[in-house]
Structure formats: C-alpha cells, structure tokens
Amino acid sequence: MRWWLYRLAAAAAFLAAALALRSPAPLRFASGGRFKVALFADLHYGENAWTDWGPAQDAASDHVMATVLDADKPDFVVYLGDLVTANNVPIPNATLYWDRAISHSRRRGVPWSTVFGNHDDMPFEWPPEWFSPAGIPPVHCLSAAAMQTSGCSFRGTPRIELMKTELNRDGADGLSRSSVGPQELWPGVSNYVLQVLSHEKQQDPALLMYFLDSGGGSYPEVISSAQVRWFGNQSQSLNPDGRIPELIFWHIPSTAYVKVAPKSKTEICKPCVGSLNEEDVAPQEAEWGMMDALAKRSSVKAIFVGHNHGLDWCCPYEKLWLCFARHTGHGGYGDWPRGARIVEIAEKPFSVHSWIRMENGSTHSHITLS
Secondary structure: OHHHHHHHHHHHHHHHHHHHHHOOOOEEOOOOOEEEEEEEEOOOEOOOOOOOHHHHHHHHHHHHHHHHHHHHOOOEEEEOOOOEOHHHOOOOOOHHHHHHHHHHHHHHOOOEEEOOOOOOOOOOOOOHHHHOOOOOOOOOOOOHHHHHHOOOOOOOOOHHHHHHHHHHHHOOOOOEOOOOOOHHHOOOOOOEEEEEEOOOOOOOEEEEEEEOOOOOOOOOOOOOHHHHHHHHHHHHHHOOOOOOOEEEEOOOOOHHHHHHOOOOOOOOOOOOEOOOEOOOOOOOOOOOOHHHHHHOOOOEEEEEEOOOOOEOOEEEEOOEEEEEOOEOOOOOOOOOOOEEEEEEEEOOOOEEEEEEEEOOOOEEEEEEOO
16 A cells, blocks of 8 residues: 555656646846846748848848847847738748747747737738739748648638747746737737746735737737726736736837827937837727726836837826837838837836847937836
C-alpha cells in the first residue's frame, strides 16, 4: 500500500511542477520600482510579398524593433495592432507574418501582449494591376499542396486563429500575455487585463493594464457597449476603490481624440507634446460610452492607440491623457521616420513618463503624464 501512496505523491508532485512550469511568472515592477513598456504600432508585415519592396520593408521593420529593444531594454512590449496587412497577404495563413512580428521580443525573452487592428484579419484585396496585360505575378503560397488544389488562399486569417496560434506557441512559456477575451464580447477578441505586481508588496498589484479590441477589418471600427460593461465589471472587481493606477491600450482612436487634437499640419503646442502632426485623426465609427466610463475613473491615467501613422502626440482629456504611439513598421502608408513610444511607470511615487525612441536611436517628445 505504501508504494502506491508513494507513486501517487510522486505523480502529484510531477504534475504540480509541470503546471508551475507552464504558469508564467507574474509581471512585476523591477527592484528600483520601475516598469518600462515599449509600444510597437502598425508594423504592417506581409505587404507586396511578390515584389522586392515588400520583403525589404519587413526587414526594415525588423531593424526598428531591434534598435528599440536593445536601446531601451523594456520589461514588456505591447503590439498595438496592425501587426500584419492581411488584405495584402496572399497566403493561407497570416500567422507566419504575425509570428515574425513578435519574434524580436521572443528572442530577447521579453514578455508581450497583442491587440488587434483593422488590418490584421482583413480578407485579401486583389490588386487591380494583376488584371493588366502583365497578369498575376508569381505568388508564394504556404505549400506546394495548396497550389495543386485551389491555388493560394485569399480568405484572410480570423482574429481567433491568429490569437490561438500565438498562445499555442508562446503562452505556455509565459512570454505571450495575450488572451482570447470573453466570448460575450465577440466579434472582438483581444479584450483582457493584466496586473503588474508591486516590487515591495509581493502579491499586491501596483498597476492594471487593460487591452481592448477596437474592431475594424472583419467588423466595424468600434468599442461596443458590451465592452464598456465588461470594463466596468473588471475595474470594479479588481480595483473597486480606484487605488491602483490603470493604463488603457487599443488600436483605433476614439472620437475623444478628435476633440483634443491639434489642427493637422500645425505645430504641436503645450499642453500637448509630440513631433508628428501630419494628418487628421481617423477615429472609431461610433462612441458607445467607453470614454465616459474611463473619464469617470481617476485611476485611469492614459490611453494609448496607434492607427494614425502621421501622429505621435499626447494631449490631455478630462483628467487623463490621450496618446498616440509612433508608426513602427516600414509597411503601411507614410514616409515619416519610424520609431516607438516608450512608457516608463514609477511605482512610488506613482508617475508615468513617456518618450519616442526613433529608428536611428535618438529620443524626443519626453513627457510626464500626470
């Protein structure tokens, strides 16, 4: 009988160890009380793969992220939507490009999270020039078998498939902190919250980071009223007294960004801070209460978005800040120099300091979001 109990205990210990290995270590402020986040927005991998230009753009995007990661050495990375230009990807599965986008964080052992943009799950858009006398150029499919059956696939890759592929590869080792959100928020997928623990009180969260799917691509560009209710429930459960500071991340700016935006192509003046103001804000299609919910919470300090490649400013709104990241990828429209927004949070006293790190290594637009 004793041998049976011994084997059972050994099996239980092995299972516990295996589960522990699969459970990611919690995000935590460093010993100095700081937590640094790099925002990579609008990478747009996979464009025009049948030309020399497309692969060269992807290689340039690789260089931007490598420069930022090696210069700032962030504790965490947020991929802020439009990792791929799925409407320009003629292969059966855009996860190949998605995986390339996040590979730079993986190689350096830096944990990350992803949110969806409007291009990530778009169906393929046939280039008009393919119907010219030159015809369709050679297109590289995923496999020879795909070519022999129905040719390349132009269906696009659904959000849920992109996210599950990422989690199947990187979720177990704890590097990917992304999540398939609640089913009731469908068709939105990237809706979840992450806690960053205190460096002093080991089990107490000192920061909450909310990630929301702002739509686009396969459905309208909007944050739904269901997402507003979900945020209310989560924030009330995790932070009922508003004691814990909160940061918010999604891809497409809300209509509130339009209200505070400097006039396009003019100088950015205080209280706004930034260097790029080359276009009008392209907001979500409707506002269903999310900005009201956020503005009412004094614990919400800032919202970070991408989408507009020609904007990189932060402007105050009510008691919080509305910030754009910086166009990181060399895919997508615009020929402005690429870079990334860095966000450094200090635990005590709490503060949020941010700046832009450029692909040439320089920094600018330093601002304290308080």
